[in-house]
Amino acid sequence: MTQPVTITEFLAQHLQCEHKLALAPMLLDVFSACKRIATVIEGGALAGNMGNLESENIQGEMQKALDMIANDIFIEINQQSGYIAGMASEEMDDIIQVAEKFRQNGDYLLLFDPLDGSSNVNVNISVGTIFSILKSSSKHPALADFLQQGSAQICAGYALYGTSTMLVFTTGNGVNGFTLEPHSGEFYLTHPDMQIAADTQEFAINMSNYRFWQEPIQRYIDECLLGADGEREKDFNMRWVASMVAEVHRILVRGGVFMYPMDSKLPAKGGKLRLMYEANPMSFIVEQAGGAASTGIERILDMMPTGLHQRVPVLMGSANEIERIVAYHQA
Numbered sequence: 001m002t003q004p005v006t007i008t009e010f011l012a013q014h015l016q017c018e019h020k021l022a023l024a025p026m027l028l029d030v031f032s033a034c035k036r037i038a039t040v041i042e043g044g045a046l047a048g049n050m051g052n053l054e055s056e057n058i059q060g061e062m063q064k065a066l067d068m069i070a071n072d073i074f075i076e077i078n079q080q081s082g083y084i085a086g087m088a089s090e091e092m093d094d095i096i097q098v099a100e101k102f103r104q105n106g107d108y109l110l111l112f113d114p115l116d117g118s119s120n121v122n123v124n125i126s127v128g129t130i131f132s133i134l135k136s137s138s139k140h141p142a143l144a145d146f147l148q149q150g151s152a153q154i155c156a157g158y159a160l161y162g163t164s165t166m167l168v169f170t171t172g173n174g175v176n177g178f179t180l181e182p183h184s185g186e187f188y189l190t191h192p193d194m195q196i197a198a199d200t201q202e203f204a205i206n207m208s209n210y211r212f213w214q215e216p217i218q219r220y221i222d223e224c225l226l227g228a229d230g231e232r233e234k235d236f237n238m239r240w241v242a243s244m245v246a247e248v249h250r251i252l253v254r255g256g257v258f259m260y261p262m263d264s265k266l267p268a269k270g271g272k273l274r275l276m277y278e279a280n281p282m283s284f285i286v287e288q289a290g291g292a293a294s295t296g297i298e299r300i301l302d303m304m305p306t307g308l309h310q311r312v313p314v315l316m317g318s319a320n321e322i323e324r325i326v327a328y329h330q331a
């Protein structure tokens, strides 16, 4: 069996073709940070990091020790590449200025959710890290420099800390997945050119919010639940892991739709998931794999951001199903 391609070899080949070689050292730092986070997590309860802090993040969510450990790892490792002019994190209220000495090549902005789904850590369910890379128009970026449409992303990806640790990312030329070989610490290409099937019989949504949804979502889910006895004429399966990274990864591997729609509990917030470091990077990945990503009203990657921690409704996955759900919003 031929040795699979390492992530370093892949970057050298792949980015060469795209004239984006400058991304390689920065991405290798991102991947190192994810590997370090994976190491911290795999210790589980033995590592003594499972508790809650007294603090809340700007989202009003209790911060877990691991949220801040992952956050600090991401900042510490990634600021040193020399390519990053500024960062933004789900766990930090304001943008993160990178020290002058680390800005010699400062051309990019790195936005991230350091530990998505962290409430799952205590029950040993998969969690992940989501990252998004934008071009910076300044070596001293202000908040306005971060508020770019998702279609402006240079790169987006996630690490999935599951039964194995994986990295999946796109630089705008398809989606590829890499699996960590734990003994060598090397990531190997295991999921080349990931594609989302246009049709599916599987949906992911938190059903406990049914009574708070808008009519188009209730209509879509009602039809899925009627299955072969209703107008869809086929049965559906449901999944809900409460970890967006795990849901999106499953959809990349076997199709499906993931939905966190607007609900009447959230109107002031605008939704549950954050645009800049959850919805945008995942939408870039999903579209690059042939899927679709919408709020129900507009394409997520077309949205003009109004705030660093802005929340949006999220519908993403198999293109034909997203098309149907969007059509229900227009009916």
Ligand code: P6P
Residues within 6 Å of the ligand: 116, 117, 118, 119, 206, 242, 243, 244, 245, 260, 272, 273
């Ligand atoms: P709920 C995790 O907190 C997260 O941001 C996503 O990863 C996940 O899909 C969603 O929230 C889960 O939300 O309301 O089901 O706990």
